[in-house]
Amino acid sequence: MLCFRVFSRLISFLIFVPIWCKAQSLTLWYTKPAQQWEETIPLGNGKIGMMPDGGIREETIVLNDITLWSGSPQDANNYEAHNYLPQIRQLLREGKNDEAQKLVDAHFICRGPGSGGKQWGCFQTMGILHLTYGYEKVAVEEPKEYRRQLDLNDARSTTAFSLAGTKYSRDYFTSFGDDVGVIKLGADQSGKINVRITIDRPERATAQTVGNELQLTGRLDNGVDGKGMRFITRIQAKTTGGEMEVTENALIIQHADAAEIYLTTATDFNDTDYLSASKHMLSEAMRKPYAEQLQQHTTNYQKLFKRLDIRIGETAAQELPTDHRLARFVENADADPQMAALFFQFGRYLSISGTRVGLLPPNLQGLWANQIQTPWNGDYHLDVNVQMNHWHLGPANLSELDLPLAELVANLVEPGTRTAKAYYGADGWVAHVITNVWGYTEPGESASWGVANAGSGWLCNNLWEHYAFTKDTAYLRRIYPILKGSALFYNSALMEDPKTGWLVTGPSVSPENAFYLTNGNHANVCMGPTIDNQITRELFTHVLTAAELFGIDAAFQDTLRNKLKRLPPPGRIGSDGRILEWLEEYQEVDPQHRHISHLYGVFPADLISPYKTPELAEASKKSLDVRGDDGPSWAIAYKQIFWARLLDGNRAYKLLKQLLTPTRETHINYGAGGGTYPNLFTAGPPMQIDGNFGGTAAIAEMLLQSHNGMIDLLPALPDAWKESGEIKGFKARGNFTVDFKWKDGKVIHYRITSPTPTSVKVKVNGEIKEIVSKRK
Numbered sequence: 001m002l003c004f005r006v007f008s009r010l011i012s013f014l015i016f017v018p019i020w021c022k023a024q025s026l027t028l029w030y031t032k033p034a035q036q037w038e039e040t041i042p043l044g045n046g047k048i049g050m051m052p053d054g055g056i057r058e059e060t061i062v063l064n065d066i067t068l069w070s071g072s073p074q075d076a077n078n079y080e081a082h083n084y085l086p087q088i089r090q091l092l093r094e095g096k097n098d099e100a101q102k103l104v105d106a107h108f109i110c111r112g113p114g115s116g117g118k119q120w121g122c123f124q125t126m127g128i129l130h131l132t133y134g135y136e137k138v139a140v141e142e143p144k145e146y147r148r149q150l151d152l153n154d155a156r157s158t159t160a161f162s163l164a165g166t167k168y169s170r171d172y173f174t175s176f177g178d179d180v181g182v183i184k185l186g187a188d189q190s191g192k193i194n195v196r197i198t199i200d201r202p203e204r205a206t207a208q209t210v211g212n213e214l215q216l217t218g219r220l221d222n223g224v225d226g227k228g229m230r231f232i233t234r235i236q237a238k239t240t241g242g243e244m245e246v247t248e249n250a251l252i253i254q255h256a257d258a259a260e261i262y263l264t265t266a267t268d269f270n271d272t273d274y275l276s277a278s279k280h281m282l283s284e285a286m287r288k289p290y291a292e293q294l295q296q297h298t299t300n301y302q303k304l305f306k307r308l309d310i311r312i313g314e315t316a317a318q319e320l321p322t323d324h325r326l327a328r329f330v331e332n333a334d335a336d337p338q339m340a341a342l343f344f345q346f347g348r349y350l351s352i353s354g355t356r357v358g359l360l361p362p363n364l365q366g367l368w369a370n371q372i373q374t375p376w377n378g379d380y381h382l383d384v385n386v387q388m389n390h391w392h393l394g395p396a397n398l399s400e401l402d403l404p405l406a407e408l409v410a411n412l413v414e415p416g417t418r419t420a421k422a423y424y425g426a427d428g429w430v431a432h433v434i435t436n437v438w439g440y441t442e443p444g445e446s447a448s449w450g451v452a453n454a455g456s457g458w459l460c461n462n463l464w465e466h467y468a469f470t471k472d473t474a475y476l477r478r479i480y481p482i483l484k485g486s487a488l489f490y491n492s493a494l495m496e497d498p499k500t501g502w503l504v505t506g507p508s509v510s511p512e513n514a515f516y517l518t519n520g521n522h523a524n525v526c527m528g529p530t531i532d533n534q535i536t537r538e539l540f541t542h543v544l545t546a547a548e549l550f551g552i553d554a555a556f557q558d559t560l561r562n563k564l565k566r567l568p569p570p571g572r573i574g575s576d577g578r579i580l581e582w583l584e585e586y587q588e589v590d591p592q593h594r595h596i597s598h599l600y601g602v603f604p605a606d607l608i609s610p611y612k613t614p615e616l617a618e619a620s621k622k623s624l625d626v627r628g629d630d631g632p633s634w635a636i637a638y639k640q641i642f643w644a645r646l647l648d649g650n651r652a653y654k655l656l657k658q659l660l661t662p663t664r665e666t667h668i669n670y671g672a673g674g675g676t677y678p679n680l681f682t683a684g685p686p687m688q689i690d691g692n693f694g695g696t697a698a699i700a701e702m703l704l705q706s707h708n709g710m711i712d713l714l715p716a717l718p719d720a721w722k723e724s725g726e727i728k729g730f731k732a733r734g735n736f737t738v739d740f741k742w743k744d745g746k747v748i749h750y751r752i753t754s755p756t757p758t759s760v761k762v763k764v765n766g767e768i769k770e771i772v773s774k775r776k
Helices: 081-093 097-107 274-287 290-305 322-331 338-354 399-410 413-424 455-470 473-493 530-550 554-564 614-627 633-645 649-659 690-703
Strands: 002-006 016-020 027-030 048-052 058-065 127-133 144-151 156-163 166-174 181-187 193-200 205-210 213-219 230-240 243-246 251-256 258-267 309-312 711-713 724-732 736-743 746-754 759-764 767-772
Touching: 027 322, 048 166, 048 181, 048 258, 058 258, 081 097, 081 413, 156 290, 166 290, 181 193, 181 290, 193 205, 193 213, 193 230, 193 258, 230 243, 230 251, 230 274, 251 258, 258 274, 290 338, 309 338, 338 690, 399 455, 399 473, 413 473, 455 473, 455 530, 473 530, 473 554, 530 554, 614 633, 633 649, 633 690, 649 690, 690 724, 711 736, 711 746, 746 759
Parallel strands: 711 759
Antiparallel strands: 002 016, 027 144, 048 058, 058 127, 127 193, 144 156, 156 166, 166 181, 181 258, 193 251, 205 213, 213 230, 230 258, 243 251, 309 724, 724 736, 736 746, 759 767
16 A cells, blocks of 8 residues: 655655555665666576566566576687797886787787687576566556565565556565576456466577477587587466466466466586476476475575674665665765665675575676676676675675685686696696686786786685685685695796896786886886785785694795795885885876776785775875776775775765766766666676675675774764664674674674684774673
C-alpha cells in the first residue's frame, strides 16, 4: 500500500513523494522497469548471474556464467627479447628513454596482437532470457503500484504491480543452495499467469527444446580453429494450474495460477562432464519445493552476509526510490549518512554474489556482462583493477573470497617462469599488466603500458593480506612458493641505477603514465618507477617474514636483507613537495592522470603513513591535490582510500560524494566523469566493478584501520558521520573481530574478540591502549 510523507530533511523545499511504508534500509528499489542494462538488478551465486529488467509485457533477463570465456592458452613470449635487454638498459642509463621505448616496442613486447587478438579472448554474456507476458485484453492500462527491488538481506529480487485489477508478483534469486537461477511468477487471482519463455544470444549459439527443456548451446571462438569453450543453459518450468506447451524453441505457460522457472548454466572450463553435471543439477532443483529452495538459498547466503552489520546515523532517505535517493545524495549528502552503509553492504553483496571458492575471481565486470565484446575484454588488469576487487574482503569479513584470486595467481607461476626467462633471463616468475583465464603473463602489445613488470609483485600483496587478516599459517605455507618465486624474479632482474647505486627494475613503466624528456619528447618506459621500488621492498619484507616464521631458506633470507639495503627509499620528495613518480624528477604529460601508482606505499602497502613517515604523508597529500578528485570510478575510489589512510575523513567523504555522482553514460572513458549508475554499479564509464569494491574498501578505511601496529577506531571519520553509528563484525589484521559504537564523534563502546585471547594495541578517541582480546 502506498502512502505519502513529507521529506523536509532531504530537500530545501517541500514535496510529497509516494513511498512504500515499510521500505528497508538494505533495499534497492525502483518505481518503473529498467530502461537500460545499468538500471537492472544484479543477482548471482558466484557462478550464475541474472539481471532482470522488470518489464511489464516484455521482460529480459541477461544471463552470465563466471567461466564463460572465448580465446585459449597461447605462448606469446618473444624468446629473443632478453638479447635486447642490455641495450635497452644502457639507453635508460643514458637518459635516452624515448629510444629505449622504441627498442622495447620492436623487440620486448609480446608476439602477435596480445589483448587485441581473438586468442586472448574475453569474458562474454551467456545470453538473454526473454519472458513475454500475456494479459487479458482489458489490461491495456498502465500498471499501478509498480515496485522493483533487491533486498541485500536475502539476495532476492522482486517485481510487483497491479494491472486491470490483478496484483502480479515475480521473485528472482540465484540459489546458494542448488546451482540454479529461480524465477517465481504469481498473481492474486487464479489463471492469470501467461508467459512465453525463449532464450537467445547474439552469436555462436542455438536455442531449441529437448523434451520439456529449453536449451541454449554453443561454442565460442578459441582464436585458432574456432573450436573454443562449449556452453549450455538449461531451462525448465513447472506450474500450479494451467497448462504448459513446448514448441520448437519456446516454453509457453497459459492460464496458470503460478509458475516457477529454473535455469542453470555450465561450460567445459575445467569440467569436461559439464553436460551431465548440469542436467543432474537442474533435475535435482526441479524436485524441491520452492519454499525449500528459497530457504536453503537464504540460509547459505546469510552465513556470509550476516557476519557484519553497519549503521551510520539516521535518515528517511531510504524511503525514496534508489535512483531518486542517489540524485538527492549528491545535492545533500549530509542528510543521508546511511547511504554510505548501503553502498558498503552493496559492495559486500556483490562480492558474495560474484565470487565462489573453487571458481574464478571477479573480473573487470565482476560476474555481470551484457555484451559479447566486453570493455577491455572483461579481463584481469594487474596494475590496480583486479587487486582493488579484493581490498575490502578482509575488513568486510569475507576473507575466503580472496581464494579464487590466489588460485588464479598460482596458475600464473608456470607461464610466468617462461616469461621471466624469455625477457629478463631471470629466475622466478613474472606477470606484467594484464592476464586472462588462460594464464597470460607476457608483456602487453605496446611498450607505453604493456611492459609494467610490477603486476606479479602487486598480486602478492593481495595474497599476503589474506594471511594478515586470517593468520592462517597453513594458507601461508601454500602460497609461500608463489611469494618466493616472485621475489626470486625481482632479486634476479634488478639493475643498478648509475647515479645512486640503487637496485631498480628496468625496463618498466609507472602504469600508463608518461613524462617529458629534456629533448621535448615524451616517454613511458623508464627504470625504477616508484611503484616498482615500493612493491619490491614490500615483497622482500613479506617473504622474509614468512621464511623466518617457518625457519626456512636462510641463505635466501640473507640475500633479501642485503638487497633491501640497496633499494630506493619508500618515497622521495620532489622540489615541488610531491612524491616523485619516477627516479628522475620528470614533468608529467598529464598531471591529472587517472593512475596514482606512486602512492602504492600509502595503500595497499603500509610504507607511508602520518605516524611513521609524516613528511612523506604530507608529500602524498600534495600529489593527490595535483591529481585532482575526478576520474573514472575506480580512480575516485582509490583517492578516497588514500585520503582515509592520510587521516583526512572530510576529504575522503568528498570523494565518496564524487563516486556516487549519478550517471547513465556508457562510453569508454579514461579521464574525468566517473560515477554511479541507478542500480549502484559504478561507472568508468562504462560499468566497472572495481569502483564498487574500491569504494567499499575506502569506507572501511575511514572507520577502522589496522596496519600501523594497532587497531585504530574511527581514524578518518567525516563530520557528516559523527552523530552516531554502530558496527558489528568488522575484521582487523591479526584475525581480530571488532564491534564498536560511536556518538558525537567519540567511541562509546567497543569489543575486540579473536579465536584466542591476544594482546593488541587499540587507538580509541585519540588514546592508544594495550588490551587483551576476548575469546570469540
